[in-house]
Amino acid sequence: MIPALVAIAALLLPLPFLGVAPNRLLPGEGVTAIAALGPWVALPVALLALGAWRRLPGWVGAASAGLAALALLGLAGMAAGERLADLAPAARASFGAGFWVAMVGALALVAMRGAWMGVAVAAGAVLLLAGGWLDQLSLVVEGRARAEALRGAVLTHLALAGAALGLALLVAVPLAWAGFRQPRLGAALGAALAGVQVVPAIALFALLIPLLAALLRAVPALRDLGLGAVGWLPAVLATAAYLALPLWRSVSGGLASADPAAVQAAEAMGMTEGRILAEVRLPLALPVFAGGLRVAVVQAIGLVTLGGLVGAGGLGALVFEGLAQFATDLMLLGALPILLLALAADTLARAAETRLGRPA
C-alpha cells in the first residue's frame, strides 16, 4: 500500500509538518512532525500501518485510515496551540509540506480501502472544527476573519458555474442536433470546439476583456442591459466555451448511439421524425449525455476559478488575492472549497448516472 508508506515517511522524515511564522505573510519556520507532536506521532503512524494491512477487511482498513487523517488534523491543531502559546497574537501556525503529503496519503488510503468512509472523515473534520480543536491553525483564523467574504464567494462561484453551464447547453445542444443532421457541418463544428481547448484558459479569459470592450463601444445599447467588459460576462463566456466540447460530444455521441436498424424499423412503422427522436433516439442518448453533463459540471466549477482574474469574483478571487499577496492561507481558503465542490459534484452526478440505469 504505497500511500500509507508515503504518508508514514512524510511524518518520520525531516519534512516541515507545521510552519510557525511571526505573521500571516512571512514564511514560517518549519517544525518536523516528530518535534511538533512528540510521542503522539506514533498514533497516526500506527493507524496508517493498520489501514494498509491487507489481512483486515476493507472497512476496517478504511476506518483506520480515516482516523489517521482525523488524528493528523486534530494533532496539528493541538501542536499549533502549543507552539503559539508564548508568541505574539499576530503569529500564525500553518500546515507544512509534511502535513500535506501525509494527509493526501491517508485520504488516498481511505479511497482505496472504502471510498464511502470519506463521508465519515468529512463529518469528523467538521466536528473537530466546531469543537474548536483547529482554532489555532492559520487557515481557520483566516477563514473566521473572512467568513462573510467566503460565503459570498462560494455562492458567486456556484452562480457563475451554473450560468456558464446553462449557456453552454443552450449553444451545444442545438449545434449537436444540426451536426447530427448534416455530418459535414458536424465535423467542422467538432474541429472548432476542439480547437478552443488548445487556447490556454487563462488567455481566453483575459482576451475576452478587450474583445468585449470593443463590442460594447460599437453597440453601446448593450451596456444598458447591464453587460460589462469586466466582471461576470467574460468569466461565463470563457467557461462556456470550454464546456461546449464535452457537452457537444456527448449529445452527438448519444444521438449517434441509436441502432440504425431500430431507427429504420420505426420509420417503417410510419413514425414521424419527431416521434423517432422522442421515443427511439432520446432514451438511448440519455445515459451518454449524462456522462458528458457530469464532466461539464465538474469542469465548470474548476474553470470559473479563472473568473477571479477578470473581476467576476467567486472563490478564484480569493485564490488570486492570496497569490498576489503571497498569503498561502488565503490561497487555500479559495482553493480547498473549489476542490470539495468539484468532488461533491462529481460524486452526486455519478450517483445520479447509476440511478439512470447505466454507470459511466
Add this chain to the structure above:
Amino acid sequence: MIRLRRGLPALLLAVALAVLALPGVASWLMGGTQGPYPVARLWALALDHAALSLAGVLPAALIGLALGVVVTRPGGRGLRGAADAAAAVAQAVPPVVVVALAVPAFGFGWAPTVLALMLYGIMPVLRATVGALEAVPPETRLAAEAVGLSPGQVLREVELALAWPLVLDGLRVALVLAVATAAVGALAGAATLGTPIVIGLQNQNAVLVLQGAAATASLAFLAEALLLMAVPARE
C-alpha cells in the same frame, strides 16, 4: 519514416499564431498604446515554457505507462478501478486549483506547475495505454506464449510493439494539453508564456495578453505538428 503531410495543418497554424504574437502585429491588431513584449524575451520565455511542459509531461508519461501496464497484467487487474478513479479525480481538478493548493506546500517557482501538469497528463496516457494494450488480440498473445516467450518478452516484443502507435497518440494529447496549460505557471512565479498574459492583465495592456496567448497556442500546435510528423501513422 517521417510524414510531413500529417503535421502540416498544425504547423501552418503554429506559424500563423507565431506571427500574431510578433510585437508589431499584436499592437497593430489591438490598437494598443502601451509597449508590446519584445521578441527576444518572448523567445526566452518560449524555451522556459517548453522545458516546463516537458518537465511535467515526462513523469506523467512514465507514471501513466507504468500504471497502464500494471493494471492490464493478470496480477494487477484489481487495481484497475482505483487507478481509473485516481486519474479521473486528477483530471477533474483544474491545473489552476492544483497550483493554488501546491504553492503553500512547495513554495513559488516550478514545482507547483510541474505537479499540476503531471497530474493533468496521467489520465490521457493511462487511458491510451490501457486501451491500446486491451486492443491486442488475445490470439496474438497466446501465440507468443506458445512460441516460448516469457511474460516480459510478450509485453515488450509483442504487446507494446503493437500498442505503441496508440500509446504515442495519448502521449501527444498529453503534451499538447501540457503546453497549453503551462501558462498558468505564471501565476505561481514560473517564467512561462503566461507571464506576458499576467502582466497584461495587471496593467490592462491587451497587447501583452494577445502576445502571450498567441505564442502559447503556437507552441502547442508546434508540439502537435512535430509529434504527428515524427510518429508513423496508424495503418
